[in-house]
Amino acid sequence: MGDAVRSGEKVVSVQNVFKEFRRDQNSIPVLRGINVELDACEYLALMGPSGSGKTTLLNLIAGLDRPTSGNVIVCGQNLGQTSEGDLARWRSRHIGFIFQLYNLIPVLTAYENVELPLTLTPLNRRERDEHVKAALQVVGLADRMDHYPRQLSGGQEQRVSIARAIATDPTLIVADEPTGDLDAKSASEILDLMQRLNTEFEKTIVMVTHDPAAAARARRTLHLEKGVLVNDVSSAR
Amino acid sequence: MKSLKYIWRNITRNRLRTVLTVLSVGFSLSLMTVLYGYMEAQESWGTEAAKYNRIVVMNIQGFFGQLPISSVEKIRNVDGVRAAVPYAWYGGTYQDKPMPFAQFATDASQAFQVWDEYKLPPEQLKAWQENRQGCVVDRRLAERWGWKIGDRIPLKGTSYQFDLDLQLSGIFDSPKNTDSLWFHWIYLDEGLQQMNAPVTGNAGTVFAKIESSDAIPGVIKVVDERFASSDNPTRSQTEAAFAQMFTDMLGNIQAYIRNIGLAVVFSLSLVAANAMAMSMRERVTEIAVLKAIGFSKGRVLGLILGESCLIAMLGGLFGVGVGCAFLQVLHIGIPQFFPFPIMEMIGPWTGAGLLVAAGIGLVSGLVPAVRAAQLSVIDGLRRVV
Ligand SMILES: Nc1ncnc2c1ncn2[C@@H]1O[C@H](COP(=O)(O)OP(=O)(O)OP(=O)(O)O)[C@@H](O)[C@H]1O
Ligand SMILES: [Mg+2]
Numbered sequence: 001m002g003d004a005v006r007s008g009e010k011v012v013s014v015q016n017v018f019k020e021f022r023r024d025q026n027s028i029p030v031l032r033g034i035n036v037e038l039d040a041c042e043y044l045a046l047m048g049p050s051g052s053g054k055t056t057l058l059n060l061i062a063g064l065d066r067p068t069s070g071n072v073i074v075c076g077q078n079l080g081q082t083s084e085g086d087l088a089r090w091r092s093r094h095i096g097f098i099f100q101l102y103n104l105i106p107v108l109t110a111y112e113n114v115e116l117p118l119t120l121t122p123l124n125r126r127e128r129d130e131h132v133k134a135a136l137q138v139v140g141l142a143d144r145m146d147h148y149p150r151q152l153s154g155g156q157e158q159r160v161s162i163a164r165a166i167a168t169d170p171t172l173i174v175a176d177e178p179t180g181d182l183d184a185k186s187a188s189e190i191l192d193l194m195q196r197l198n199t200e201f202e203k204t205i206v207m208v209t210h211d212p213a214a215a216a217r218a219r220r221t222l223h224l225e226k227g228v229l230v231n232d233v234s235s236a237r
Numbered sequence: 238m239k240s241l242k243y244i245w246r247n248i249t250r251n252r253l254r255t256v257l258t259v260l261s262v263g264f265s266l267s268l269m270t271v272l273y274g275y276m277e278a279q280e281s282w283g284t285e286a287a288k289y290n291r292i293v294v295m296n297i298q299g300f301f302g303q304l305p306i307s308s309v310e311k312i313r314n315v316d317g318v319r320a321a322v323p324y325a326w327y328g329g330t331y332q333d334k335p336m337p338f339a340q341f342a343t344d345a346s347q348a349f350q351v352w353d354e355y356k357l358p359p360e361q362l363k364a365w366q367e368n369r370q371g372c373v374v375d376r377r378l379a380e381r382w383g384w385k386i387g388d389r390i391p392l393k394g395t396s397y398q399f400d401l402d403l404q405l406s407g408i409f410d411s412p413k414n415t416d417s418l419w420f421h422w423i424y425l426d427e428g429l430q431q432m433n434a435p436v437t438g439n440a441g442t443v444f445a446k447i448e449s450s451d452a453i454p455g456v457i458k459v460v461d462e463r464f465a466s467s468d469n470p471t472r473s474q475t476e477a478a479f480a481q482m483f484t485d486m487l488g489n490i491q492a493y494i495r496n497i498g499l500a501v502v503f504s505l506s507l508v509a510a511n512a513m514a515m516s517m518r519e520r521v522t523e524i525a526v527l528k529a530i531g532f533s534k535g536r537v538l539g540l541i542l543g544e545s546c547l548i549a550m551l552g553g554l555f556g557v558g559v560g561c562a563f564l565q566v567l568h569i570g571i572p573q574f575f576p577f578p579i580m581e582m583i584g585p586w587t588g589a590g591l592l593v594a595a596g597i598g599l600v601s602g603l604v605p606a607v608r609a610a611q612l613s614v615i616d617g618l619r620r621v622v
Contacts, residue, residue: 092531103526107246117530
């Protein structure tokens with residue numbers, strides 16, 4: 001965990017953020033004055049209708065994009081003022097990504113997919129091997145590490161992608177509809193796993209979802225509507 | 238070398254496309270190899286020829302003009318000329334094979350003085366001189382056909398209506414494979430006379446050995462002046478210039494082929510670029526994911542350029558290999574035009590071929606690589622959602 005977190009600061013601090021996309025002459029306002037703070041070990045579900053700006057907000061928090069105005073401070077870094085190259089390096093250290101369509105590299109085995117983000121770290125081969133095996137152990141796929149993505153079920157692929165997200169031991173995990181493409185049983189397994197990451201491994205998680213059942217697993221739920229946060233529900237778990 | 242594995246997997250993900258790209262690059266480079274091999278052969282002939290102080294005298298009209306046999310004696314009498322012989326192309330078939338090797342009608346009394354770098358044992362020279370139907374051959378030629386001294390070598394005339402019934406008198410050694418057989422000019426001419434052939438007494442060309450390289454310009458001047466007012470004015474030149482003439486005859490064609498070669502290389506690098514661009518388009522999301530998890534622009538650029546270069550260099554290896562194999566076939570088939578051993582050239586050519594291939598790889602990978610490096614992660618990820 002980063003130093004900023006240890007000293008009691010917020011992991012995520014979104015301050016009065018506006019985001020517009022420009023298309024030709026028009027600018028489309030997508031986020032309009034967002035304020036959110038997340039403590040360490042929080043698990044936030046972000047809900048809202050399609051087009052309300054959930055992915056846009058998630059991308060800002062993950063350092064994939066920069067706000068039009070306002071501040072996004074994550075793990076002590078003000079992302080709006082960070083160069084693209086530095087952002088890439090920062091993401092590799094602090095963020096784990098889980099996508100709706102898993103987005104594993106088809107030509108790499110489960111093991112190699114999990115190893116991929118580790119190749120950006122100074123770890124040597126043996127240390128990488130330990131990390132990869134530990135991560136695959138957590139998601140219960142140690143026995144499938146030599147399989148290619150096409151040899152795995154959707155749920156298994158998503159578990160590999162979770163292993164990839166946690167291999168570097170990031171502070172924050174962002175997940176954009178991680179169960180959106182799965183059947184109920186696989187979805188429930190994924191949600192169990194994410195809950196474990198939160199409780200057992202103390203990861204801070206932001207998850208976008210359309211599924212109220214998924215949102216119910218989080219500690220806190222936020223609703224976005226037309227670029228504004230409408231209500232903040234902390235579920236008593 | 239983690240990324241090399243990834244690059245290799247990407248190369249093998251669409252095998253057909255990779256194979257086609259490798260073949261197209263390989264084809265263009267094998268063409269280049271053969272072309273440059275040919276030009277190399279021409280050049281080495283020229284530089285080799287300059288060492289031996291020989292001149293070639295021929296009719297001013299070129300190969301189709303005649304040079305009476307009496308001119309040989311006149312050339313021998315010029316100051317600075319050490320020896321001179323007629324040298325006429327026969328061009329017969331052997332065992333029904335057209336152009337099996339080079340055959341020249343010459344003069345046994347001075348041939349090994351004109352080509353004094355060729356070695357023939359004295360007793361074999363004597364045997365040749367005393368046998369009207371005798372001939373001598375390059376050792377490599379004798380080995381190729383399995384000839385031994387005393388063997389009969391019948392040749393069928395094609396341009397001449399007169400067949401030769403030759404007997405092997407000697408086997409000579411030369412620095413480079415000449416792929417040649419020499420027989421008596423007089424044997425050919427008497428045969429033609431008996432048949433009342435339209436052209437007799439023709440020396441073809443005359444090769445002369447000059448005392449020193451300094452004497453060459455003077456000798457050339459004197460010879461050409463002496464024949465200037467005769468029925469058959471001459472054009473004399475150094476053997477190197479003579480070799481150059483063959484090159485010049487193909488001169489325009491050579492420039493033409495060279496340009497076509499370059500055009501082929503260029504167009505095939507566009508083909509490779511297109512293939513690369515297509516496989517990148519299929520991988521937009523993947524590249525976006527790489528960038529999301531922290532791959533820098535430079536790393537993405539390197540991955541893609543590495544891939545395009547590796548594909549092109551596989552093509553390069555393949556192309557140089559095929560090209561060298563083809564040159565080797567030419568070397569064995571028509572060694573008088575491709576006298577040098579290909580094996581000596583393979584090293585530098587492979588190096589140069591790989592360099593050109595890497596260039597093709599860079600050119601073909603550049604646009605897709607820059608595009609991928611510039612790809613916006615959120616746009617790339619949005620494509621699937
Ligand atoms: N790169 C972009 N360029 C232009 N417009 C964009 C861009 N990204 C998002 N938008 C627009 O911003 C709005 C919000 O998009 P966003 O993807 O954040 O919605 P979302 O809440 O994630 O929707 P969904 O539930 O369908 O995923 C949409 O109207 C979308 O068209
Ligand atoms: Mg979305």
